[in-house]
Amino acid sequence: MNVSSQxxxxxxxxxxxxxxxxxxxxxxxxxxxxxxxxxxxxxxxxAAGVDRVLWLGEPAEGTPVEAYAPDVARTVADGAPRAVLGxxxxxxxxxxxxxxxxxxxxxxxxxxxxxxxxDQIGVTRSVFGGVAERRDLVTGGPAIxxxxxxxxxxxxxxxxxxxxVTANPLTTGRLTGVRKKEKAPVNLGAARTVVAVxxxxxxxxxxxxxxxxxxxxxGELACSRPLAEGVDWIPKExxxxxxxxxxxxxxxxxxxxxxxxxxxxxxxxxxVIVAVNSDKAALIFxxxxxxxxxxxYTVVPALTAALAPKP
Amino acid sequence: MTIVVAxxxxxxxxxxxxxxxxxxxxxxxxxxISEYDPVAFELARQxxxxxxxxxxxxxxxxxxxxxxLARKAALSRGLDRLxxxxxxxxxxxxxxxxxxxxxxxxxxxxxxxxxxxxxSSVDVTExxxxxxLAGQLGWLGLNAVSSVSATDGGYAxxxxxxxxxxxxxxxxxxxxxxxxxxxxxxxxGMKDILGAxxxxxxxxxxxxxxxxxxxxxxxxxxxSRPAAGNxxxxxxxxxxxxxxxxxxxxxxxxAKVL
Amino acid sequence: xxxxxxxxxxLLLDSLRELLERECPESYIAELDRTHQAPTSFRLALHExxxxxxxxxxxxxxxxxxxxxxxxxxxxxxxxxxxxxxGIELLQAKDILEFGSQEQKADILGLLAAGxxxxxxxxxxxxxxxxxxxxxxxxxxxxxxxxxxxxxTLITNALxxxxxxxxxxxxxxxxxxxxxxxxxxxxDAPGVSTNKLEKIVWNTNDSCEIFMDDVTLPESCLVGRQGxxxxxxxxxxxxxxxxxxxxxxxxxxxxFDDAATYASQRVQFGKPIGSFQLIQLKLTDMAIKLxxxxxxxxxxxxxxxxxxxxxxxxxxxxxYAAMAAxxxxxxxxxxxxxxxxxxxxxxxxxWRDLRGHRFGGGxxxxxxxxxxxxxxxxxx
Numbered sequence: 001m002n003v004s005s006q007x008x009x010x011x012x013x014x015x016x017x018x019x020x021x022x023x024x025x026x027x028x029x030x031x032x033x034x035x036x037x038x039x040x041x042x043x044x045x046x047a048a049g050v051d052r053v054l055w056l057g058e059p060a061e062g063t064p065v066e067a068y069a070p071d072v073a074r075t076v077a078d079g080a081p082r083a084v085l086g087x088x089x090x091x092x093x094x095x096x097x098x099x100x101x102x103x104x105x106x107x108x109x110x111x112x113x114x115x116x117x118x119d120q121i122g123v124t125r126s127v128f129g130g131v132a133e134r135r136d137l138v139t140g141g142p143a144i145x146x147x148x149x150x151x152x153x154x155x156x157x158x159x160x161x162x163x164x165v166t167a168n169p170l171t172t173g174r175l176t177g178v179r180k181k182e183k184a185p186v187n188l189g190a191a192r193t194v195v196a197v198x199x200x201x202x203x204x205x206x207x208x209x210x211x212x213x214x215x216x217x218x219g220e221l222a223c224s225r226p227l228a229e230g231v232d233w234i235p236k237e238x239x240x241x242x243x244x245x246x247x248x249x250x251x252x253x254x255x256x257x258x259x260x261x262x263x264x265x266x267x268x269x270x271x272v273i274v275a276v277n278s279d280k281a282a283l284i285f286x287x288x289x290x291x292x293x294x295x296x297y298t299v300v301p302a303l304t305a306a307l308a309p310k311p
Numbered sequence: 312m313t314i315v316v317a318x319x320x321x322x323x324x325x326x327x328x329x330x331x332x333x334x335x336x337x338x339x340x341x342x343x344i345s346e347y348d349p350v351a352f353e354l355a356r357q358x359x360x361x362x363x364x365x366x367x368x369x370x371x372x373x374x375x376x377x378x379x380l381a382r383k384a385a386l387s388r389g390l391d392r393l394x395x396x397x398x399x400x401x402x403x404x405x406x407x408x409x410x411x412x413x414x415x416x417x418x419x420x421x422x423x424x425x426x427x428x429x430x431s432s433v434d435v436t437e438x439x440x441x442x443x444l445a446g447q448l449g450w451l452g453l454n455a456v457s458s459v460s461a462t463d464g465g466y467a468x469x470x471x472x473x474x475x476x477x478x479x480x481x482x483x484x485x486x487x488x489x490x491x492x493x494x495x496x497x498x499x500g501m502k503d504i505l506g507a508x509x510x511x512x513x514x515x516x517x518x519x520x521x522x523x524x525x526x527x528x529x530x531x532x533x534x535s536r537p538a539a540g541n542x543x544x545x546x547x548x549x550x551x552x553x554x555x556x557x558x559x560x561x562x563x564x565x566a567k568v569l
Numbered sequence: 570x571x572x573x574x575x576x577x578x579x580l581l582l583d584s585l586r587e588l589l590e591r592e593c594p595e596s597y598i599a600e601l602d603r604t605h606q607a608p609t610s611f612r613l614a615l616h617e618x619x620x621x622x623x624x625x626x627x628x629x630x631x632x633x634x635x636x637x638x639x640x641x642x643x644x645x646x647x648x649x650x651x652x653x654x655x656g657i658e659l660l661q662a663k664d665i666l667e668f669g670s671q672e673q674k675a676d677i678l679g680l681l682a683a684g685x686x687x688x689x690x691x692x693x694x695x696x697x698x699x700x701x702x703x704x705x706x707x708x709x710x711x712x713x714x715x716x717x718x719x720x721x722t723l724i725t726n727a728l729x730x731x732x733x734x735x736x737x738x739x740x741x742x743x744x745x746x747x748x749x750x751x752x753x754x755x756x757d758a759p760g761v762s763t764n765k766l767e768k769i770v771w772n773t774n775d776s777c778e779i780f781m782d783d784v785t786l787p788e789s790c791l792v793g794r795q796g797x798x799x800x801x802x803x804x805x806x807x808x809x810x811x812x813x814x815x816x817x818x819x820x821x822x823x824x825f826d827d828a829a830t831y832a833s834q835r836v837q838f839g840k841p842i843g844s845f846q847l848i849q850l851k852l853t854d855m856a857i858k859l860x861x862x863x864x865x866x867x868x869x870x871x872x873x874x875x876x877x878x879x880x881x882x883x884x885x886x887x888x889y890a891a892m893a894a895x896x897x898x899x900x901x902x903x904x905x906x907x908x909x910x911x912x913x914x915x916x917x918x919x920w921r922d923l924r925g926h927r928f929g930g931g932x933x934x935x936x937x938x939x940x941x942x943x944x945x946x947x948x949x
Contacts, residue, residue: 064479069445069451093439100406105527106525109437110437126537128436131327131329131536132333132334132534136529136532137529137530138527139530172450172483172485174482175477176480178475178476242438243491251563261323261324276549288544294550301552302552497618498585499584500620501620501623505577505632550908550911
């Protein structure tokens with residue numbers, strides 16, 4: 001396959017693309033975005049510092065953005081870029097999967113670093129849930145890379161025109177409605193301090209203990225998977241780990257969390273990790289900076305009290 | 312109609328031996344149905360019980376995934392039958408290659424209108440295979456699926472989306488990755504386990520499948536073990552909570568994170 | 570000899586582990602122990618997952634299961650730290666399945682299905698425990714009714730149970746083989762009263778005295794044949810001893826694991842205490858005892874599965890398991906030192922509960938009596 005030196009980004013109706021744009025800019029001077037979804041999204045992307053925007057047209061009422069995955073894949077294949085970046089969240093995975101299938105190329109996840117290595121692209125990834133890291137050269141075609149999306153800083157650059165491309169989205173699925181949930185927006189990723197709680201909490205009512213500590217310490221509340229899925233005590237946006245957020249706060253306090261790899265991957269880059277757990281054999285005590293072996297029901301109130309301003 | 316459960320028989324990396332050179336040795340780690348997958352089995356069974364569809368489990372990987380234990384473990388979770396591709400040429404295969412083989416199997420099964428999968432795998436933890444499979448099949452791929460039910464001529468599903476819960480209707484084939492809490496999966500009982508030994512298993516040869524060959528490949532340059540494991544591990548006895556709290560707060564102030 | 574697990578055993582233990590993680594975490598057990606509650610929700614979960622009907626005949630909705638596998642499951646539940654969490658009710662229910670009427674069977678199985686305790690075993694009396702001939706509770710049959718009078722004591726689970734499986738004298742004479750009959754007496758029958766006993770072991774099983782004053786019931790409360798009660802009871806006692814031995818094994822394993830982990834982490838004199846040979850000696854002997862108990866339990870279970878008469882084996886196994894398991898727990902307490910005796914520590918609970926198994930289901934000493942007699946008989 002004839003490969004250009006360009007980097008493309010694929011956008012699944014999510015205007016928060018500056019993280020992708022920054023990563024793409026580091027690989028090539030010219031960045032093209034393929035946007036599936038509403039025109040407003042395409043226009044927002046067009047002003048986010050890219051050189052070209054290919055838009056697949058306004059979706060008909062009820063068409064999910066995932067229905068455009070085959071069109072996105074064809075458009076990217078026609079452009080023959082050297083690298084394709086997309087979001088590792090939600091519909092981003094569907095777009096990257098369609099591209100990977102069409103080009104018979106792997107999707108690279110858990111990416112730590114991407115750089116040119118001569119004519120090729122070298123990718124350093126964390127593999128097997130983070131127990132090891134690996135650096136590979138991508139040969140034979142484009143590097144398809146899944147990255148945490150979102151915005152890092154404000155978009156920069158003059159708006160470019162949005163070019164519409166004809167698309168034939170799949171018609172096999174139709175959106176019929178969205179039940180909005182009431183919630184304040186959470187930005188765990190930006191929090192300096194995060195207080196997370198896990199299965200050690202016995203009842204939802206006891207969450208007050210944890211939020212009390214989070215308030216005293218000035219941190220955001222987070223949780224491990226069992227509390228966000230299954231019992232549904234804490235909104236999923238606050239779930240940390242492989243199935244949730246990957247964050248790097250300066251201080252991470254894990255309460256009643258056993259320290260399974262699937263959770264710890266989400267805080268691997270945290271500055272200081274504190275653990276409170278009644279099970280002294282808990283895995284987390286091998287992966288923390290400070291650990292208190294004790295009952296969270298007595299330790300957490302004591303911590304909250306110790307953090308309170310002295311009268 | 313047939314519902315396929317695409318699942319993985321895999322070890323937990325937590326049990327792997329990781330060398331200082333970044334080599335990952337899974338030989339001492341016990342494999343199991345990947346912990347993200349039971350929910351897919353359960354959803355498939357519940358939908359099939361309502362529609363009379365057949366539930367076929369499909370798994371692909373290296374030769375080690377086809378043991379009698381592995382077969383029974385999958386079949387005891389509500390499958391009607393099982394199709395396996397176990398070939399050492401698939402050892403360490405990337406998500407696109409696995410998806411290509413899965414796609415060939417799904418095409419071979421015939422009247423499949425739904426493929427259900429977990430949202431990730433316990434070993435590779437990338438959460439990509441199911442969505443690449445959708446790409447291979449040219450079907451609609453949807454992740455974060457929290458419920459599936461049969462309707463006249465299709466399925467009604469719900470998904471977790473950032474703004475809430477989205478409802479959708481499906482009128483054609485789709486690949487769905489289910490959230491781990493979409494449904495509480497039953498644990499197999501003795502009846503299920505004994506019954507598993509009697510269910511049909513088909514082993515397909517990789518050579519007989521129409522799998523397009525990889526165009527893009529990876530060349531390993533280097534590997535390493537992440538250094539982040541080196542934390543201080545100062546353990547404080549919490550039997551006197553007040554003293555323990557004071558000690559911790561003191562240490563955190565000294566470390567200037569408070 | 571194959572010491573490996575079959576696929577079925579491995580998968581069943583996997584399922585059980587999943588269920589225990591979900592339904593029976595340590596916090597749950599500790600709370601039950603603290604508040605003296607029975608593990609009802611866990612029992613229900615066991616039933617829903619098909620574990621509670623294992624070993625029952627298929628005609629009653631059960632799934633046949635060998636004794637080795639059943640004991641592995643009993644061991645595994647105990648290893649979670651839950652005492653008497655699996656197996657006992659199941660075995661007692663076998664008495665009803667083998668000897669009960671259709672109505673009794675349906676009733677008892679229905680209660681099991683609801684996660685309830687169908688009945689408590691009403692055997693021990695203030696003046697009669699292992700000496701059945703001293704039993705004074707009477708059952709007088711008259712005109713299609715039975716009238717009970719007498720006192721039972723140290724009855725486990727009676728306050729939770731729907732019925733009391735009463736052993737009572739239905740005719741004069743001291744020959745336990747013909748004088749004693751078995752009955753299902755509803756705990757709420759007029760004339761039944763209870764007095765709860767406060768004990769320091771087995772908090773998740775209640776224990777009480779039961780008084781029966783002219784309790785009159787239709788004769789249909791008889792289980793099996795009149796005068797055959799003792800033989801019926803004996804029938805499953807060996808299996809009960811085995812379940813107790815497997816329970817002891819699991820609890821002791823739990824105590825051992827806790828102690829070994831503690832020893833490897835507790836630092837004194839600049840080293841983990843596990844690096845001192847006195848602690849290592851304890852752990853080593855504990856490990857040997859565990860291995861012995863395990864082999865004893867599995868071998869005895871295997872004999873049951875092969876249909877080999879147990880003779881003294883059941884009593885030998887129960888005596889050894891109960892005593893050795895308590896020694897393991899006692900050493901575990903010693904390794905924990907002062908921490909271990911704090912109320913609420915798991916090791917203290919295991920220690921208390923294992924102490925109870927040295928008399929529950931027959932004392933260490935009565936096991937000598939049972940096995941010793943048999944040994945002498947075989948060598949006469």
